[in-house]
Structure formats: C-alpha cells, structure tokens
Amino acid sequence: MRKESIYEAMQNDIMNANISEEDKNKMLKNVMRLKDQKVNIMITGATGCGKSSTINAMFDTEVVKVGVGVDPETMEIEKYELDNLVLWDTPGLGDGKKADNRHAKNIIKKLSEVDENGDALIDLFLVILDGGTRDLGTSYELINSVIIPNLGKGKENRILVAINQADMAMKGRNWDYDKNEPNQQLVNFLEDKVRSVRDRIYEATGVRIEPIYYSAGYKEEGGEQGRPYNLSKLLYYIVKATPSEKRVVYANNINEDAEMWKDDDELLDYGEETRKSIFESITEGASKGADIGGAIGGIFGSIGETIGRGIGTVVGGVIGFIGGLFG
Known part of the structure; x- marks a missing residue:
C-alpha cells in the first residue's frame, strides 16, 4: 500500500x-x-568511512550500495534523488594524488552551481570522518583547502563534520555492545577527538564548526542492519542546518524503523x-x-x-x- x-x-x-x-x-x-522545494546535500569522506551505511540507515534506502572490497565503487560524483531530497555522493578520497585532485575539482565545480533563484545549489556539505583511524590528513586537506574556501556566504552553517564508526574509535574497546553505547573512557576519547577536529579546522580556516560522533551501524551486503548510535543526533544537526522553508522535504524520507533512532547520548531529545x-x-x-x-x-x-x-x-x-x- x-x-x-x-x-x-x-x-x-x-x-x-x-x-x-x-x-x-x-x-x-x-x-x-x-x-517544489528541494534539499541538496553533498556527502564526502575517505574510502571506508561509512558514507553509504549512513545514508542507508538514515533514509531507509538501498539506492547507495554499501561498498565491499578495496576499490572505490564510483569515480565521479553520483546523484541520488529521494523524492525532493537530492544526495550528491562524492568518490572516496585517499585513492592517490591524481584521483584526489580530480575529485577536488569536481567538488569545487558542483559547489559553484546555483539554483533557479540564484542561490547555491548545495544546501549542506556533510563530511564523514572515520572514527577508527588517526590518519585524517586527506580529509583535513579537503575540508580546509577545497570545501570551506568554496562554500561562499554562510559557510559556517553549510558544513557539518561527523565522525562515524565511534564504536571502533579505540579498536572496539570500551564499547558496550549490549547497551550499544560507549563507556565513559571512550566518551572522553571521542570528545577529545571532536575538540581536536574542531580546533584544527578553526586554526586553518577561521570557521567554527561543531563536529559530532556517531555510528551508522555497519551492514554487511545482504545482512541485517546493525543498530546505529547517535543517528538521531546526526539527523537533528542536518535538519537544523537546512533552510527552514526546505525542512518539510525530510518528512517523506526519514527511516521509520524505531531501532535506527533509539540509541543516542541523551544530551538532548x-x-x-x-x-x-x-x-x-x-x-x-x-x-x-x-x-x-x-x-x-x-x-x-x-x-x-x-x-x-x-x-x-x-x-x-x-x-x-x-x-x-x-x-
């Protein structure tokens, strides 16, 4: 029906x-x-950071296949339309300097596009970092040298940095798998990581952002979706960063499975x-x-x-x- x-x-x-x-x-x-309103979100991150898992968990869609194996599945920006929600999925970074340079040029070109009203086409740029790795150099370079300089006016409100795979931030240690939440030691570690990311971006660009950490709940191809953590927090920040008149777009696309939204840090409802x-x-x-x-x-x-x-x-x-x- x-x-x-x-x-x-x-x-x-x-x-x-x-x-x-x-x-x-x-x-x-x-x-x-x-x-007639459309929301355009561009999503980027290093290969393996969990872009596809995030999209599929949040919007209950399999249009973005979860990557398996070592090769990137797309070499150029892919467009996915979910009713009036348009997702621009960029290729995974870290595939070599030549490929990364090409991806950066494609991102800059897309960020320069405007809609029929002359406003920036991309409403929000979501950068997903891998919480399980310390090597974020490629992502910082992209944020500081490519994304922020080309966001135009209101850039502070048009970029969101989210640290995925929080459950793997300490190699899987200090995660309570029964409660599906981090223990206090891991919370302290993740909050330190948030501060580090925030401060490094501010020092390089002068732009203040507030990163968050979460887990999309990894899903094996053909397997069951794991329970996410802080997915409701990520959605809250995405909606809050979306122009008010466009927020209705999300109502038709949000995942209706209660299991996707039940586990979070409870700092806010x-x-x-x-x-x-x-x-x-x-x-x-x-x-x-x-x-x-x-x-x-x-x-x-x-x-x-x-x-x-x-x-x-x-x-x-x-x-x-x-x-x-x-x-």
Whole structure:
C-alpha cells in the first residue's frame, strides 16, 4: 500500500479545515510551493568511512550500495534523488594524488552551481570522518583547502563534520555492545577527538564548526542492519542546518524503523527537537499570506501523525504534540 505523502496529508488537512475558501486557496498554493522545494546535500569522506551505511540507515534506502572490497565503487560524483531530497555522493578520497585532485575539482565545480533563484545549489556539505583511524590528513586537506574556501556566504552553517564508526574509535574497546553505547573512557576519547577536529579546522580556516560522533551501524551486503548510535543526533544537526522553508522535504524520507533512532547520548531529545523543527517549518510555509491566526496548529492534525510515524518513533506517540507546540 502506497504511503500518503506529506503534501497529500497537508492538502487533506487544509481542505477539511474550518477556514475561509480564500485562505484555503492561499494555503494550497503555498503547499504547491513547498512541494517544489528541494534539499541538496553533498556527502564526502575517505574510502571506508561509512558514507553509504549512513545514508542507508538514515533514509531507509538501498539506492547507495554499501561498498565491499578495496576499490572505490564510483569515480565521479553520483546523484541520488529521494523524492525532493537530492544526495550528491562524492568518490572516496585517499585513492592517490591524481584521483584526489580530480575529485577536488569536481567538488569545487558542483559547489559553484546555483539554483533557479540564484542561490547555491548545495544546501549542506556533510563530511564523514572515520572514527577508527588517526590518519585524517586527506580529509583535513579537503575540508580546509577545497570545501570551506568554496562554500561562499554562510559557510559556517553549510558544513557539518561527523565522525562515524565511534564504536571502533579505540579498536572496539570500551564499547558496550549490549547497551550499544560507549563507556565513559571512550566518551572522553571521542570528545577529545571532536575538540581536536574542531580546533584544527578553526586554526586553518577561521570557521567554527561543531563536529559530532556517531555510528551508522555497519551492514554487511545482504545482512541485517546493525543498530546505529547517535543517528538521531546526526539527523537533528542536518535538519537544523537546512533552510527552514526546505525542512518539510525530510518528512517523506526519514527511516521509520524505531531501532535506527533509539540509541543516542541523551544530551538532548533529538527526535522531539527534529520533529518540532520540521513541523514548524511546515506550518510557517503553508500559512504565509493566510489570515488564520492561532488556528494553524489545529489545521495540521494529520501532519503531526505523518511526521510521528518517522522520527516520532524516537519520542513516542503524537498525542498532545500540536497542543504542546501552540499552547
């Protein structure tokens, strides 16, 4: 059975709302505008860092095959379209100076592209580092010399650095496999690594970023998906870095398997914050120009449920969600 899209749910809610026909028409036009929004994310990292595993766990898709073996699967940037979410998957780095130089030129070219409004095509650049290795020289060179200098305005908000394979950061030691979380010694190690990455990038570029660490939950080809750790935190940072009017795009693509989102550092309720962020962008975008005042929360009843079937699995049911947001 085909799942109702977020846009269909919005249209149904608007048509059933107790508001004027004029406001309904304005809101329906706004929904069509939201439906045309696209989010473009470019993803890069050294070969073996877990780009494909991350994409597949977060967005529940197998369009990006998880690499097996030693040879990179793609030599050029690959484009994957998941509804209005567009992922640009760059080749793995570290395949030789000549290949890396070619990849760098392709990245710079893509970063220079603009959309139909003249804005940068790439909304967010996600750099994935391998938490299981100390050799990050190639990645630092790419971040400091290629990515940041070519991001243009607002560069601090358009790059996210994430350290994957946190469970392998100390060769698998100090990871509690039953609880699927690091013990305190490993937490200290990972936080030191985050600070080191942040400081090295700032010293080289003057740009302040806040790296995070996580584990995508490695999946053998044809095997079961391992439980990720801090995947909900990674999604939260991705959504937060996305322009507000575009965040609705994620609602149709987020993995609905609760196991993907249940384990995190619990410093913040990432699922709740992400859901609020998406929901607020939906209501703001759909209500522009419509004189509906405080009625906006009540109009989108099924939207909360639609979003709840995705990231809502992190925080439980959706009862009272709308009331909690709008008083």
